[in-house]
Amino acid sequence: MKLVSYHLKEKDSPFRIGIMMEGKILDIQDTYRTWNKASDTIIPSDPSTFFKTGAPMIKIVEEMFKDLMVKNFEDVLFYPRDEVHLGIPIPGPSKIICVGRNYVEHAQEMNSDIPEYPVLFAKFANALIGPEDDIEKTPLTEKLDYEVELTILIGKEASQVKREDALDYIAGYTIGNDVTARDLQKRTPQWLQGKTIDRSTPIGPWIVTPDEIGNPGALDVRCYVNGELRQSSNTEKFIFDIPTLIEFISGLITLKPGDVIMTGTPEGVAFGMDQPKFLQDGDLVTLEIEKIGRLENRVRNVR
């Protein structure tokens, strides 16, 4: 199942939670009412509340979806893809925890040591944008860089989780671009100022449930800028795999449904090039992760 945040283009209405199918979208709340033959519903319409309710809510929707497939979706109202605008799939998460230097070759291209423990930093919700938004480039940076990252959505409260149980706490996967202002990141020991600039970090285009992903430690990841391949790797090359990350992070921080973890980027960033080609106004950044899809955003100068 691919879960999206959407609204109809013709109406400037709040974003709603939907399911993306081949060329069309169904509204989860409206469909649930029809399916359940009831006017009231336990399903929230807004994506943030939906994901913060977490795994039980997703399970109800999965059961509905399976039943509708058997019934060939009779009586279900669909919106054509070109009539909807897609937003941030999980708007306003309580936490966005990011992992730095999680691929050996990326640590090397950054002239960094291979970490002994996961390198953690944070972003805030101000940084997030959706799959149809532009990456905003502030004039304060001249070294804006891209980073394709497998991105995890937590589905259940997770504290002191053991690695063998870790995947049970994941509600879904998406693509993230940990866009980084290298000059701001590196001018102080803390990376934060280069990492969480307003409207700089695309995620999406949707949340894919774990049943469609299988092993998250064997996914091809790629990044193109204006069609030129810059990054190409596989999540099997993680230094700290996803179970290790969830065990490590949940040992320190209680994760909640709707929290986001960005798992680190492979080699090929602009900073690591002999003659770095940093992002400029108008550049098109295309990220692909196997079994999830494609996230494509343009860079735009602001202020």
Ligand code: MG
């Ligand atoms: Mg990163």
